[in-house]
Amino acid sequence: MPILEIKNAELSIDNKKILKRLSLNVNEGETHAIMGPNGSGKSTLSYMLAGRDGYELDNGSITFDNIDLTQLSPDERSNLGLFLAFQYPVELPGVSSTNFLREIFNSRKKHLGEIELSHLDFIKHLRKVAENLSIKDEMLKRYVNFGFSGGEKKRFEILQMALLNPKISVLDETDSGLDVDALKIVSEGVNNLKNKNNAVVVITHYQRLLDYIKPDIVHIMSDGKIIKSGDADLALYVEKNGYSEILNEKN
Amino acid sequence: MVATTETINQVKTTTDKYKYGFSTEIEVDKAPKGLNEDIIRFISKKKDEPKWMLDWRLEAFKKWKRMEKPNWAKVSFPDIDFQDIYYYAAPKSKKKLNSLDEVDPELLKTYEKLGIPLNEQKMLAGVAVDAVFDSVSVATTFREKLSEVGVIFCPISEAIKNHPDLVKKYIGSVVPVTDNYYTALNSAVFTDGSFVYIPKGVKCPMELSTYFRINEKNTGQFERTLIVVEDEGYVSYLEGCTAPQRDENQLHAAVVELVAMNKSQIKYSTVQNWYPGDEQGKGGIYNFVTKRGKCLGENSKISWTQVETGSSITWKYPSCILMGDNSIGEFYSVAITNNAQQADTGTKMIHIGKNTKSTIISKGISAGKSQNTYRGQVQIQKSAKNARNFTQCDSLLIGDTCSAHTVPYINQHVSNAKVEHEATTSKISEDQLFYCMQRGLDAEQATSIIVNGFCKEVMKELPMEFAVEAQKLIGISLEGSVG
Numbered sequence: 001m002p003i004l005e006i007k008n009a010e011l012s013i014d015n016k017k018i019l020k021r022l023s024l025n026v027n028e029g030e031t032h033a034i035m036g037p038n039g040s041g042k043s044t045l046s047y048m049l050a051g052r053d054g055y056e057l058d059n060g061s062i063t064f065d066n067i068d069l070t071q072l073s074p075d076e077r078s079n080l081g082l083f084l085a086f087q088y089p090v091e092l093p094g095v096s097s098t099n100f101l102r103e104i105f106n107s108r109k110k111h112l113g114e115i116e117l118s119h120l121d122f123i124k125h126l127r128k129v130a131e132n133l134s135i136k137d138e139m140l141k142r143y144v145n146f147g148f149s150g151g152e153k154k155r156f157e158i159l160q161m162a163l164l165n166p167k168i169s170v171l172d173e174t175d176s177g178l179d180v181d182a183l184k185i186v187s188e189g190v191n192n193l194k195n196k197n198n199a200v201v202v203i204t205h206y207q208r209l210l211d212y213i214k215p216d217i218v219h220i221m222s223d224g225k226i227i228k229s230g231d232a233d234l235a236l237y238v239e240k241n242g243y244s245e246i247l248n249e250k251n
Numbered sequence: 252m253v254a255t256t257e258t259i260n261q262v263k264t265t266t267d268k269y270k271y272g273f274s275t276e277i278e279v280d281k282a283p284k285g286l287n288e289d290i291i292r293f294i295s296k297k298k299d300e301p302k303w304m305l306d307w308r309l310e311a312f313k314k315w316k317r318m319e320k321p322n323w324a325k326v327s328f329p330d331i332d333f334q335d336i337y338y339y340a341a342p343k344s345k346k347k348l349n350s351l352d353e354v355d356p357e358l359l360k361t362y363e364k365l366g367i368p369l370n371e372q373k374m375l376a377g378v379a380v381d382a383v384f385d386s387v388s389v390a391t392t393f394r395e396k397l398s399e400v401g402v403i404f405c406p407i408s409e410a411i412k413n414h415p416d417l418v419k420k421y422i423g424s425v426v427p428v429t430d431n432y433y434t435a436l437n438s439a440v441f442t443d444g445s446f447v448y449i450p451k452g453v454k455c456p457m458e459l460s461t462y463f464r465i466n467e468k469n470t471g472q473f474e475r476t477l478i479v480v481e482d483e484g485y486v487s488y489l490e491g492c493t494a495p496q497r498d499e500n501q502l503h504a505a506v507v508e509l510v511a512m513n514k515s516q517i518k519y520s521t522v523q524n525w526y527p528g529d530e531q532g533k534g535g536i537y538n539f540v541t542k543r544g545k546c547l548g549e550n551s552k553i554s555w556t557q558v559e560t561g562s563s564i565t566w567k568y569p570s571c572i573l574m575g576d577n578s579i580g581e582f583y584s585v586a587i588t589n590n591a592q593q594a595d596t597g598t599k600m601i602h603i604g605k606n607t608k609s610t611i612i613s614k615g616i617s618a619g620k621s622q623n624t625y626r627g628q629v630q631i632q633k634s635a636k637n638a639r640n641f642t643q644c645d646s647l648l649i650g651d652t653c654s655a656h657t658v659p660y661i662n663q664h665v666s667n668a669k670v671e672h673e674a675t676t677s678k679i680s681e682d683q684l685f686y687c688m689q690r691g692l693d694a695e696q697a698t699s700i701i702v703n704g705f706c707k708e709v710m711k712e713l714p715m716e717f718a719v720e721a722q723k724l725i726g727i728s729l730e731g732s733v734g
Contacts, residue, residue, distance in 0.1 A: 050689050053681065074688035075697075083689075090686035094704030103700060104690040111691065143704065160690060 001028045003168050003199050004049075009060035011048055018044045020224035021060070026168065029196040033210055033235060034203045036221035037243050042203045043087060045221075046172040050084040051077045065167070079111040081167030085157040085174050092144035097156070100144045101126060105163045129162045133189045150177030158189040165193070170201045175209035187212030207239035220246055285334040288312065291439055294339045298408045298443075301415060311428045311438035318432045324595040325624045325656060326564050328537065331502060338440045338473075393457065402455050402486075403448040407475055410446035417448055421479050425508035425545045425572070433504040433539045441475035441506070449484035449515070458714055460489040474505040480515040482548060487518040489717060503562075504539045513548030513575065518556070520713055521569075522721055524728075525561035530619075532591030535563025542569035546578035546604075554581040555598065556712040558721045560728040563592055568626065570599035573607035573635075580609040583709040585721075587702075587728045588621030588653070597627035597658075602635035602668070611642040614706045617653035618729055624656040631668040638668040646676040647705050649698065649729065699726030 004026040011019040018041045026032055036042055047055040049062065051074040062069040064080055072080075092100065105126075106116040117125060130140060133155050145153050154174055161169050171190065175183055190213055194200060202213055210218075210232065218234040219226045220243065228234065228246055238246065283290075291312055295305040320331075397404050403414060410418050428438045449455055480486055490507075503525070509517050519542075528535025538561075544553035555569035571580030582598035600609035609629065617623040629640045646655035657674045679701055687697035703710065703722050710718050 050685075052685050073694075074685060075691050075693045078689055078691040086686065086689075090680075090682045092683060092686070092701060092704050094707035095700055100700065103696070104687075104692060107691045107696070164690070 002026065003028055003065060004201075005061075005063045006049075007061045009045075009048065009062065010058045011044065011055060012058055013044070013054065018224055019048065019057075022221075022225045024219065024226060026199045026201060028199060030216045031194065031200045031202065031213060033213075033215035033218045034201060034221050034226075035205065035207075035218060035235060035238055035243075038205075040221045041224040042221055043172055046084055046087075046170050046203060049077075049082065049170055050074055078164075078166075079108070083161050083164055083166035083169040085154075085161060085169065085171040087172040087174075087176065089145045089148075089153040089157055091146045093146050095144045097140045097142055097144050098123070098126065101140070101160065101163060104160065108164050126163070130159055132192065133159050133162070134185050135159055151179065151182035154178055154182065154186055155189070158186050162189060162193055166198065168199045168201065169193075170203065172203045173205065174202070175204055175206065183209065184212060207235045210235045222247055284337055286312070286336070286338055286440065290338050294440060294442070297339065298411070300408075300411055303415070303419060304411055307423070307428075308439050311435050312440075314429050315432070315435035315439055318429065318435055320432050324566050324626070325622060325658075326566060326593040326595050328564055328593075331537070333436070336502060339442065396456065400453050400456060401450045402453060403446065404459055405446055407441075407444045407446040407477060410448075410477075414446070414448065417479065418446065418477065421477055421508065421510055422475075423508075425510060425543050426506050426541050430541060430543075434506050434541045437473045437475060437504050437506045437541070441473045444475040444505070444507075445478070445488075446476070447478040447480075447486060447488060449478075449480040449486045451481040452483045453481075454484065455486040458487045458489055472503045474503070476505070476507040477510075478508070478517060478519070479510045480512060480517050482513040482515060484512070484515045486516075487520070487714060489520050489522075489714065491522045491524065501534075502537050502539070505541070507540070507542040507569075509542075509544030509553055511544065511546050511548060511551035511553050511575075511578075514550045515548060516552045516554075517544060518554045519544070519569070520717060521555075521557040521559075522713075522717065522724065523557065523559045523561050523565070524724060526563075527561050527590065527592050528563040530590045532563045532593075535592070536561070537564045537566075538562040539564075539566045542567065543572065543599075544570070544580070545572045546575050546580060546607075548578070549575040549604070550577045551575050552579040552581070554583070554712065556583040556709065557585070557596075558709070558713070558724070559584070559586040559594060559596060560724055562594075565592075565594040565596055567596045568598055570601070571609065572601045572603065573609065573638075574603045575607075576604040577606045577608075578604055579607070581712075582609075582611045582613070583712045584613045585616070585706045585709045585725070586614070586623055586625075587616045587725060588618070588623045589728055590619040590621060592619075592621045594622070595624040595626055597625045599628040600630070600640060602629075602631045602638040602640070604634070605636045606638070607635055608639045609641075611640070611644075612708050613642075613644045614709055615644070615646045615655050616649065616702055616705065616725075616729070617646070617655050618649035620652045622654055622656075624658060626658045626660075628660040628662070629670055629672075630661075631663045631665050631670065633664045635665055635668060638665060640668075640670045642670075642672045644672075644674040645705065646674075647702065648676065648678045649702075695726065695730055698729055702726075702729060 002025050006022060006024040009019050009022045034042055051072060057070055064082060067080065069077055102122050105122060109116045135155055139152060145156060148156060174186060178186060190200060202209060215232055218230055218232060220228040288309060291308050295308060426434050429435050447459060478488060509519060511517050525536040525538060546553055553571050559565050569582060573580050580600050584596065586594045586596050588594045597613060598611055611627055613625045615623040615625055625644045627642060631638045644657045648655060655676055659672055661670055663670055683701050684697050687700060702725055710721060713721055
């Protein structure tokens with residue numbers, strides 16, 4: 001069953017074409033990796049999927065569980081079960097992390113028609129989830145992403161992912177700025193959430209992350225479209241030979 | 252808002268009577284429009300005041316007539332015709348409704364969003380409530396508890412009669428009659444307000460709230476409050492209500508005076524949510540308030556915390572005169588303006604005593620076409636050796652059509668005093684909104700959460716229950732400002 005279908009997506013920013021007839025299908029239970037050099041349009045793709053202002057399609061379509069996403073606001077997309085782990089998580093000064101997490105958690109519950117958790121029950125649940133990601137209570141008392149280290153920010157993204165339990169998660173360069181230990185923790189967190197009913201799309205520069213999060217399908221993106229897809233070996237090939245060979249082969 | 256037809260008609264009848272010797276006729280409930288000595292005599296008589304009070308009012312009126320309206324604030328509004336205002340309409344109990352079905356659904360929606368319990372909703376909307384929740388009985392219980400410890404908490408009109416020495420001693424001692432145009436006006440015509448007296452060494456056992464003041468009726472547009480705390484006493488006073496309040500009086504000019512003796516502490520919190528008018532600001536309330544506290548004793552402390560979301564024009568500078576050595580003044584403020592609202596608010600910290608300290612944290616949030624100005628003065632007088640002030644003014648803009656201004660005045664006459672001022676202006680960032688919305692919060696929830704974060708330092712100064720409602724109120728005030 002496809003969760004996400006992108007067909008011939010075209011998108012431009014300031015009259016410059018960024019995505020050029022990009023197509024991608026992601027099925028339930030799959031893990032995809034999108035790799036590509038800088039400026040190939042990877043982050044634009046993630047913003048486009050999440051519905052950021054200014055990232056509307058010129059042409060093409062995106063459907064999520066057969067629902068047309070193009071007209072939906074970011075929160076509506078989120079409520080359908082689409083999650084984006086930000087490359088640069090945003091600081092919210094004055095907003096306590098715990099309160100923020102409770103707010104988004106209960107808002108999700110409400111949309112699913114499930115019972116919202118009381119403050120105490122939520123704290124219990126949060127502690128459990130946070131522990132798996134080696135997130136200490138102390139961090140949850142701080143303001144959202146405020147003064148977090150690079151690694152803390154990325155762990156906090158995965159913590160939100162774990163709380164919201166999305167159907168599809170797009171991880172935008174979640175590995176950037178992580179040391180090996182943090183990379184392990186974050187990857188384990190993602191792997192623990194993976195099941196046959198959801199899907200993960202990992203956007204990355206490097207093969208390193210794919211040692212921990214095993215992709216079923218690897219796509220190479222260049223100049224606004226996917227130029228080559230293959231299995232996990234494709235990532236290893238890129239790691240060894242760089243992108244240039246694939247790019248040349250295409251030209 | 253304009254006076255209701257009912258009031259107009261009643262006043263018309265009175266006006267006719269007035270021609271035939273109205274000043275002696277004290278049975279009538281309304282005074283005609285306009286202001287003159289007779290009206291003041293009428294108000295005073297109506298309240299059964301002693302002569303000294305009447306004389307005080309008349310003196311104030313004489314001075315007021317010679318004063319000029321202030322025009323330095325960054326607000327604009329049509330000229331007020333002070334002869335076109337009713338200065339006395341008897342405390343009118345709200346029209347009793349039989350059920351919530353009769354209440355304006357818009358109002359109910361807001362109550363709901365604020366999370367106000369059903370019984371309280373009824374009370375606020377003026378629906379008859381059962382005996383269990385009768386506000387008077389609640390108030391009576393409160394009053395008994397208070398009198399056990401010697402705390403006086405009553406309408407100021409009662410205090411004038413029952414505690415004349417206290418009132419006489421302190422009224423006008425912090426805010427002189429001629430402090431400004433509106434204080435003189437208020438002194439001449441004030442209708443009612445609160446009086447609080449905390450005796451030596453008493454920590455008031457509960458938060459005092461206007462909400463539970465006995466005989467609470469329409470206190471009118473010229474409210475007068477006086478709070479005196481003796482040595483080592485403590486009181487926390489809550490004014491206002493998060494629920495939206497409508498009033499047929501467009502002009503409000505209140506005076507609040509606080510007096511803190513040695514080692515005493517006064518915490519004064521306000522949530523102001525008066526009708527801001529329609530989107531053009533039409534019909535909204537003008538709120539011209541003078542609030543001032545005097546730290547008369549050594550080691551005394553006065554804190555003002557305010558959340559201002561209502562009124563079409565707010566002109567308000569809760570201030571502290573730090574006379575006693577080591578005394579402390581604090582001002583925490585959140586002022587939100589949306590649509591056509593204008594707020595010019597801030598504080599004055601006058602350092603006179605040695606080692607006096609003051610802290611000012613002001614958070615201004617503007618949306619729509621609104622204007623939001625912080626105006627603050629820090630004055631360190633020669634005697635104020637080693638005084639300290641810290642000021643932080645942050646402004647947050649939502650959208651492109653609003654504006655925020657910061658106008659600090661610093662007068663420092665002592666070399667070893669330390670005055671720090673920090674100011675920031677930021678726009679609510681698209682990154683922050685997108686981040687929150689990606690997590691499933693809608694634009695309004697997202698704005699509310701970001702703005703509440705911005706106000707955090709002030710909100711944490713509010714008493715707990717108040718803070719929870721105030722947080723929701725902030726969200727509601729900004730509705731429609733994004734998206």
